[in-house]
Amino acid sequence: MMTLDVSTWWSLLCAVALFNIAAWLMSSVALYRRQALLPPRAYSMRRLQLVLSAAYVLGCAFRSALPVFDVPRLCLIDSWLSSVVVGRSVATIAELCFVAQWALMLHEVSGSTGSRVGGFAALLIVPLIAVAETFSWYSVLTTSNIGHVVEESLWGLSAALLAVSLMLIWPRLSAKQRPLLSAWCLIGLAYVAFMFMVDVPMYWSRWLADEASGRNYLSVYQGFADVSGRWTVSHRLQDWQSEMVWMTAYFSVAVWLSIALVHAPVAQARLETSSGV
Incomplete structure (x- = not known):
């Protein structure tokens, strides 16, 4: 039986x-x-945003219904769908779609304002997260948290690139669009601070404790066999407490941002904007 705290969290x-x-x-x-x-091009971009958002929304819904704590192979529901290999596969697809949304948004805004820095960052973000996902799989398969340290650092770096690019673009936008861009910048900076002050140090301390x-860590081959066929059902608060905050925020606020990107206003540059960074 689930404890009341865990049951309430899962229901939420x-x-x-x-x-x-x-x-x-x-x-x-x-x-x-x-x-x-x-405009036709703007509508096409937003339809693509909608498709990418669907993958992220459904991926997060799946992970909400079947929470998994990857490295210790813990789950709430006793089912093969709760295995780490399924949950991590869903997460990988969903997260790449979410990052692609931000890259598309940055590409569109950079193109409208002539920002070369923003255009370069838009091309770089998705490959960075693809590398981050590879390190995530390494940690999940081997149970070594050092991969998560690299993974979360790359997420933080990508968010920093996005935030800096938006700050450079900010003076180029029309005055009525600047408040929204300011909000995105603040969210990005808050995320970067959380990653490098909380998340990365947490995984680093876990790795140091393991060392x-x-x-004894698993090989990649051993890890794949392990995540495909072993999962441990746990309903104890102490097993899930470290995951509750980030899962709750991630499966709510991040999803709302994904949906909001579908309706991002068409970027309008200042009339006097000139080419440059």
């Missing part, structure tokens, strides 16, 4: 997942109704 995740799916459906209807108001205890 499931409720948020259902809300997110409903929000995405409403978002798709709203985008269709706006078609006549958008100090002489933990």
Whole structure:
């Protein structure tokens, strides 16, 4: 039986997942109704944003219903769908789609304002996260948290590139669009601070503790066999407590940002904007 705390948390995740799916459906209807108001290229970009957002929304909903703590192979629901190989595969696809959304948004805004830095960053973000996902799989398969240190550092670096690019673009946008860009910059900077002050140090300390205890890691081959056929059901609060905060925020706020990107306004540069960074 689940403890009350774990049951309440899981119910919250499931409720948020259902809300997110409903929000995405409403978002798709709203985008269709706006078609006549958008330039053809802008509408095509937002339809692509909608498809990418669908993958992220559904991926996060799946992970909300079947939470998995990857390295110790813990899950809430006793099912093969709760295996790490399934959960990590879903997460990889969803996260690459989410990052592709940000890259598309940055590419569009950079093109409208003539920002070379933003255009370069837009090309770099998705490959960086693809490398981060590779290190995530390494950690998940071998149970060595050093891969997560690299993974989360690359996520933080990508967010920093995005935030800096948006700050450089900020003076180039029309005055009415600057408040939204400012909000995105603040969110990005807050995320970077969280990653490098909380998340990366957490995984680093876990790796140091494993090294100090002489933990034996799995090979990649052994790890793949392990994540495919072994999972441990746990309903204890102490097993999930370290994961609750980030999972709750990630499966809610991050999903809302994904849906919001579908309706990002068409970038309008200042009339006097000149070429440059």
